[in-house]
Amino acid sequence: MMDLSQLQSTLASKSYEKIADICDEVMLQVASRGIAFQEEWPYAIHLLGHIYVNDLNSARFLWKSIxxxxxxxxxxxxxxxxxxxxxxxxxxxxxxxxxxxFGWSPEVIGLVTTFSENYTKKMFQLLTSAYSTITVADVAHFVGMSEDDATNFVILTSDFSALPAM
Structure with missing residues (x-):
């Protein structure tokens, strides 16, 4: 039998950056005892944990092993x-x-939502550091929003006080 209580408490506390490590550790412990766990293992959470911390190599390895x-x-x-x-x-x-x-389950919706929010912020930061000018349509494409939502996002997250006075 597997003890997934640490994983459950980590999900409940929204400490999503710890999920991949916890899953890797528990998976190794269970496998080392020769316990069959494949049917009940939380693969989606494990995979999303690697994606959350941008460890795509580990995510690919996990996917191939399932x-x-x-x-x-x-x-x-x-x-x-x-x-x-x-x-x-x-x-x-x-x-x-x-x-x-996809209609995410209650167990992973918080993880997916937080990943999406963090990814949007990261993409926006990359865009602002890479481009001195960019169209609203391109911003919308890169941050996965409509043009109106992208415009509002830019207005709400930009620090216009840092711009030089005209």
Whole structure:
């Protein structure tokens, strides 16, 4: 039997950056005891934990190690992997499509929502450091929003007081 209480308390406390390490450790402990765990293992949470900390190599390794029958029986796991694939392929808009394209379970919705918020902030920071001028349409594409939402996001998150006086 597996003890996933530490994982559950980590999810409850929203310490999402710790999920991948906790899952890796528990998985190794269980496997070292020769306990069969594949059917009950929280693969989607584990995979999303690696995606959350941007450890795409570990996410790919985990995905490849999951038995095909489990992939075929868990749509949420496949949806989580879709996010990883989009990140791996630098399909920035696809990341948002993958997030919005699935009805996430209560166990992972907080993790996915926080990842999405952090990803949007990161993309916005990259855009502001990479471009001196950029169209609203391009910003909307990179941060996965409509043009109106992207405009509002820019207005709400920008520090216009740092601009030189005209």
């Amino acid at each position: 038995p095909q029958r489990i992939k075929e029986s868990r749509p949420e796991l496949v949806a989580a992997w879709k996010i990883g694939q989009c990140l791996w392929n630098r399909d920035y808009a696809g990341v948002y499509g993958a997030i919005r394209g």
